[in-house]
Amino acid sequence: MRSLGFAEARSLPPLGAQPTPYHGPRCQITLAGGTTVLAVQDHRSPLVELRFRLPLGALGWQHPDAVEALIRLLAGSGGATSRRIEATGGNFRMTTDGQWFDVTGYTAPDLATVWLDRLAALTAPMRGALPAPGRPLRPHTPDAVMDTALRRHWLGAGRPVAAPDDLCAVHRSVLEHGGGWLVAVGAFDPERFTADAARALSDWPGASSTTVPVPRVLRDGRPATGILALRDDAADDVRLALSAPEPAGGTGAAARYLATAVICTQYGSRVPEHVLRAGLVPTLYAARDVCLGFPRAGIRATLHQQDPAEGTTAVRETLRAFQSSPVTAAELAPIRAFCAAQLLGAFDSPAAKADLLRDGLSAGRPADWAERLPDLLSQATAAEVTAACAALFLVDDMDLVVLGRPSSVTEVCDQWTARHT
Structure with a gap:
């Protein structure tokens, strides 16, 4: 058998210029x-x-x-x-x-x-x-x-609201x-x-502000911080959800987008770095969405049945640490790059683009928001992101919802109440 020999490896071509995100006409x-x-x-x-x-x-x-x-x-x-x-x-x-x-x-x-x-x-x-x-x-x-x-x-x-009859x-x-x-x-x-x-759609009914009542949270400011205990004897783990309405205005701000990632959207973010690696919380993520008629910031976690209170404490203390440990430029740089790259995936197909536009419009953002976001991400400073973290994820002002077996839910609620008093 004749050997064909070895060819010298060619170097990889350089990366091409990234097209500017654009939805289209x-x-x-x-x-x-x-x-x-x-x-x-x-x-x-x-x-x-x-x-x-x-x-x-x-x-x-x-x-x-x-x-x-x-x-x-x-x-x-x-x-x-x-x-x-x-x-x-x-x-x-x-x-x-x-x-x-x-x-x-x-x-x-x-x-x-x-x-x-x-x-x-x-x-x-x-x-x-x-x-x-x-x-x-x-x-x-x-x-x-x-x-x-x-x-x-x-x-x-x-x-x-009473349950509907039919x-x-x-x-x-x-x-x-x-x-x-x-x-x-x-x-x-x-x-x-x-x-x-x-x-x-010319025969569709007109929107009426009196048909959908204004939520109490918008009439009276935000609701008093509360704890909602949901008990399920068949639960395999303990679920935790922390939520709060976003401060008025600025829902499309790049600093708020980056703040969510800094908190816990990727493994190297603040809360996962301290909590997931310690094995206290199997899953954890932060998100922003719409609840009722206004933007909401929240954190969700899954805790072990054996010691859910310890995981709850770790999450809360890490969030509290933002008050004394601001985001640094070095910490922000890889997260900014991650967010900018992730955003491009929304332009990969017409279906993904349609989802992005629907989600953005229903959250109060203009149609060109995602097109402008890469530039806005590059301009947001570490100080602005630190301020956004404190405004969105002020843990002591968030409502807590706990779902799990009765004994575990009681343990988490008692521990949470004790830390607030």
């Missing part, structure tokens, strides 16, 4: 009913990715099981329109996470009006007697159970108050799509 309008429509042109896929989002409102926030029952009913009511969407390879799926009513799907550009017709039909009044919501078909995740408890607390535990009441509360956000990304003319959306 777009058109944005607000319909008479209050719905914001954003259409973005993207020819990388032959389909149109579509997203619609609507806040559930007071009844839905307190009774998410009833919204799930409504979705099951609506899923079977599409008739010929639904069959046409599915027959042509499209998709129209409704979901809820306890905060939002979401419609996610895709279709061919020339059938986008059919998809819009299916969406428009959701608000048509329901006639006749409908069944009571009943029990959910599947158990909720621990995070969903904890979030529902927190929403009820923040809405005002003394004034709970699904007509749920439909009226969730889908007949207008507003929301509709995002479309795909190979189409953005201006034509927004015009088609305006025609299809």
Whole structure:
């Protein structure tokens, strides 16, 4: 056998220039009913990715099981329109996470009006007697159970919304108050799509500020810090959730984006560095989202059943340390690079871009926020990030929700109360 020998290894080519993040040509309008429509042109896929989002409102926030029952009913009511969407390879799926009513799907550009017709039909009044919501078909995740408890607390535990008698009441509360956000990304003319959306949704009800009550947290400032104990005899571990409304204004600030990462979004962040490596808390992360009608900052952790109080103490003491240990430029540099690189993934596909735009608009951010964020990340200083950490994750001003077996929940709550007194 003849040897072919060895060739000298070639050096890797240099990295190319990173394109500036850009969603693409777009058109944005607000319909008479209050719905914001954003259409973005993207020819990388032959389909149109579509997203619609609507806040559930007071009844839905307190009774998410009833919204799930409504979705099951609506899923079977599409008739010929639904069959046409599915027959042509499209998709129209409704979901809820306890905060939002979401419609996610895709279709061919020339059938986008059919998809819009299916969406428009959701608000048509329901006639006749409908069944009571009943029990959910599947158990909720621990995070969903904890979030529902927190929403009820923040809405005002003394004034709970009565459980709906039938699904007509749920439909009226969730889908007949207008507003929301509709995002479309795909190979189409953005201006034509927004015009088609305006025609299809022209009969939608107008948004009414009196239909969805203003949460107590917005009327009276923030609620008094509370502890919510949720006991589950079958729990395998102890779940912890710390939450607080964000300070008003600045929800799109780069410093707040970086602060969340500094706290615990990657392994080398502050809290994981001190807690995960000690083996006290198996999982831990920080996040910012929307709860009721305003931005929320929060931390979630999973604790061992054997000694949950020790893990709780470690999380709290690490967060308290931010008051005396500011973020340094050296600490911030790798986290800034991580965040900038991670953000680019949202531009990888029309589907990811549609998700990003829906999430951003529903959180109160403009359509170009993600395009501008890389530059904003590079400009944020360590001092600004330190201030954002203190404003968002002031642990002694956060509400605590604990879910687990009764003895473990009692241990965590007693320990938390003792440290606050």
